[in-house]
Amino acid sequence: MNATQPHVLLVEDNPGDADLVRLRLVEGHSQAKIHCVNRLSDALAALSQEEPVLILLDLNLPDSRGADTFRKVMSHSPNIPIVVLSGQDDEALAINAVHHGVQDYLVKGGFSGQQLERSIRYAVERQALLAALEVTRKEQIEFKNRLLSHVSHELRTPLTCIHQYVSLMADGLSGPTTPEQDEHLKIALQGVSQLQAMIRDLLEATRAESGTMRVDPRCFDLANLVQQAVVMMKPAAQKKSIGLGAGIDAGLPLTFADPDRVLEVLINLIDNAIKFTPAEGSVLVNARMVETDPGTVYVSVSDTGCGISSEARPLIFERLYQQPGASDSSVRMGLGLGLFISKELIRLQNGKIWVATEPGMGSTFSFTLPAYSLATLLTPVITQDERLRNGIVMLRIELRSSVTLPHSKRKDIARQCLETLQRCVYIDKDLVLPPMNTTGPVETFFVVASTDMERSAIMIARIRGQLERIPGLSAPGVLTIAAAPLDLDADSSQAGGAGSAADDAASPSPAVPLEQQVQAVAARITTMVVQKLNDKPRCANNPNYAPNQKSRE
């Protein structure tokens, strides 16, 4: 494109109107070169090919009418200025377009060449200005975040100095102190503590805003964590004679989240509750399951404090919001970032956080976290599939976990799956499961399932012999061999049964969560095995199964 000859895209379906525009352009001594199309689809295609400096846009086209037209053009090319050409009866529409980001409009038949030229020039300049402003805005935000990180880092050095020397005195290491001095030093150290918390909050909030906050979710026991939080906050509660307790559902399942971060949120909420509750009040932490939402754990912190007004309620999770009316006015409120940070932390762990409150009655802050579900985290995958003979299949199944589970946990789960699979085996199925120990990130089973009872005994012995020869493989033995042939029809209903059991058990029930989850995984494996048995044979019989020769994962 020639830099001195700007190219303008004219989208106009009326040839007469188009000619008029061309005429006006010449009259206005505009340098612009016109490319004219008469449909929206052609306009979008032209925009993809070569970007004009401006679009002259008639809103009523054969394939698009009114507001839709400018919306579609703007979403396709948000950075190219648009001047709308409106009919005399369409001025309201044109003005609406300007409100939505169109740079200008001209009424057809009502503009001179000069006006057209000026309109084009100004529209291009304004768009460039907007783009520059956006760049500046982004730079400013980035600078602000860098500044805050830098400041919170630098503040630590003098803070450390104060902390070190005041605690030297408070610990009697600078000479004996009077009780009054001890009291004063303790108060000074409280100030240091608060400063430390503020600096930490500042850094966290900056991270939350710049999207660099990290969480590290894993499987943990929420009940323990709640107890821990209560123990940590008991002294602060006791100072105000506030009763702090916890109510935890029996059989609460394991939670899948970042325990350090959840503790942070709990401490923040309990700390707020204590601050905004008068002496002799109470704060209760609850962890429970909700029947209508079985895959989620609900945690709440309720207080008998002053509550939150309805004007304040939408603001409290925003940054820098500091609630007035704490019952102890000498307690500094901190930076007002705690709830903002907590909101981000919960969001990053796939939870929600909200408040129910009544001024004068107290508040309940609640948040949710995903329950730990083995069935969603562990996927059985068939990585090897041999039809040994008619009615006998051999499968290698790997339990792949979508998160890093510790080795001992994996072995545990594999063992439990195995035991459960044994129980899932019905008397007329024949499942032989020599589990294979791996050092890799998966647990692997070999499953030999058979409908042919006579042959299978020999087959299994042979397979076992061959498996025993694989280096690094420990095969602790073959499991039960069934006594009757497989009834395939009964099996499909059992497979169906296993399938639906898997669905139900995939969401942990409060009663026996982990075992049911393991059952769900085992049931899926059984279903897969049975499906394979029912498959028509795809390849020739291969009685001489030799695992060594097969490609391994």
Place this chain on the structure above:
Amino acid sequence: MAKQKILVVDDDNNLVQALRVRLVANDFDIVSAGDGYAATVTAQKERPDLIILDLGLPAGDGYLVMERLHLHPKLQSVPVIVLSARDPETSQQRALMAGAFAYFQKPADNDELLQAIRVGLEPNAKTASA
């Protein structure tokens, strides 16, 4: 019984002095260094039983110091506690992988720091830089 010797490395002299008072009161011998170069020299000369190391140092930062310690056959096994103003979220992993066995962010809780020192000085403590 000979007192155990701790080398404190930090360019903030005030902090070094405060730590000195506290650690001497806890029956340790203290030597100190204010930059990366002096840290390595002093470590070689004094053979401390444990090192408390800042990361942001002139003349070779804490990581460089740990590298040099690691290369020295007699100093490899000296346990290192990092005490730094830097955010653990960005620095802790790197420090631990560089050979430190603990990471404390300033201002550190003095009791926890002392506890970590005692753990580091236990015989057969698995704290040597790998």
